[in-house]
Amino acid sequence: MSGPKSSPQTGLASTLAAELRTVFRRIKLRLREHGVPGDLTPSQISVLLRLEQDGSTTVSSLARTEGMRPQSMSAVVAPLQESGLVRGIPDPGDGRQTLMSLTPRCLKLLQEGRAARQDWLTMRISQKLSVQEQEKLQAALALLTRLVED
Structure with a gap:
């Protein structure tokens, strides 16, 4: 028994899916590094x-x-x-x-951790990407949002 035939479109989609998972994993790990230590x-x-x-x-x-x-x-x-x-x-x-x-202490730590990760990511985007690249990233985020909408 064989699965659905592969087309160039499904091949590209499969490659994109693998690359997205890899990039998201790396982003998640880097964000974790820049949160509140614990x-x-x-x-x-x-x-x-x-x-x-x-x-x-x-x-x-x-x-x-x-x-x-x-x-x-x-x-x-x-x-x-x-x-x-x-x-x-x-x-x-x-x-x-x-x-x-x-506890209030925990809530404060969660808030501080989110702020630290937000600051790190904001700095990376502004340092690594030109304004034109940031606009492309914004467009890509709109597409990614569509992927997860029901």
Whole structure:
């Protein structure tokens, strides 16, 4: 059994897809280097971003959302609590549960990290790209946006 026939257009699309993934990965790694320093694991970062986006929730709920076992999520959350990035408060609706939320310190660190990454990327664009190239990048971003729209 064979797949769909390859055409020059699908060949180009496949090449572009591979190159985009590579470039986006490199950009992501470089942005990570220029954020607020920290020794957070990808799972811990995911939890912080989830709490920022969704608000306070239980460890069990975080585990379900992240596709983990509650015991594994507890191991992810514990160091975040110890470092003062996350705090637990009794759930007003069910005192047996603990709601995890971001601390003001964590919110400040997230904001500072985003600002540092924004500053780095702004400087790279202005230093590495001419005004005409920046306009081309703007046009390319419009095309990339279309790729992810539903």
